[in-house]
Amino acid sequence: MTSVSDATRKPLDGFAISVMVLMCAAWGLQQVAIKVAAPQVGPVMQAALRSCLASVLVLLFMLVRRAPLLARDGTWRPGLLAGVLFGLEFLCIFVGLSYTTASRMGIFLYVAPVFTALGLHWFVAGERLRSGQWAGVALAFGGMLVAFGDSFTHAPVAGAASTLRGDLLGLLAGALWAATTLVVRATRLSNAPPSKTLLYQLAVSGVLLMAMAIVTGQAGAMTLTPLSAASLLYQGVIIAFASYLVWFWMLRRYLASRLSVFSFLTPLFSVTFGVMLLHETVSMQFIAGALLILAGIMLVNRRR
Secondary structure: OOOOOHHHOEOOOHHHHHHHHHHHHHHHHHHHHHHHHOOOOOHHHHHHHHHHHHHHHHHHHHHHOOOOOOOOOOOHHHHHHHHHHHHHHHHHHHHHOOOOOHHHHHHHHOOHHHHHHHHHHHHOOOOOOOHHHHHHHHHHHHHHHHHHHHHOOOOOOOOOOOOHHHHHHHHHHHHHHHHHHHHHHHOHHHHOOHHHHHHHHHHHHHHHHHHHHHHOOOOOOOOOOHHHHHHHHHHHHHHHHHHHHHHHHHHHHEOHHHHHHHHHHHHHHHHHHHHHHHOOOOOHHHHHHHHHHHHHHHHHOOOO
8 A cells, every 4th residue: 555665664573563463452342342332322323433533633644744635646536436435344344243243243354355365366467366375265265154154043132033144244344345455556546645545535434424324313313421432432543543544654664464464363352352341152163264264364465
């Protein structure tokens, strides 16, 4: 997502590893924060407030740094598309968590690197998959079949026959995440400042999701409590604003291939926090599927 060459980036040091572990833990906790606030703030409204709050913070950040906001760089069309895809991704995540657990959502969402690798293989020159990476794709999809088999019998959500609907929304969110990445990589957004790319995604998704919250009646049915307010601040300030900017900063200074290896930690944190904080149950069949998915992600992310 940046034009800086790999020659100017450096391998991971102790600082980079510590930051990546903390960020993966924060991203893994996000699903738990969404579930905690759900009784007081509807899923669509949560997603809208998250994007709106973070977009204001990114805009202020850019103004302080005197970053060009209205430069005619040809990014507005792909920026709008990236924002719509970003908004639909989080709509799937927030609504999907009404039907499945934070643990399961964390696993299915983070199949995104596999979808991204497939998309890059077909649409971006120089990103062809090698035999080992194809093996990773096969492992990941095999793991999804195993995990989805568990969806038909696992019913942690009251009144639900299974978690299948939420699991499918999590997988769709991962595909939309990959599509957003492809738009950024394959258009003029690849050379745009990271903060501008992030602003496109947050601002467009904020408008889209707020309109949907109003139409569905969730905008007028929210009740802020200290817990739900803390959850919204965590999602908007810590995750959507601070962690994303830190991620872009890391990509400019360290080898992206080394950073991507840490992607497998986030779903592990999601499962851990879901079990510890929400007392979710995880079956052996789902664990087997999750391990296959994570092994596939690691193989896909391998570089020569």
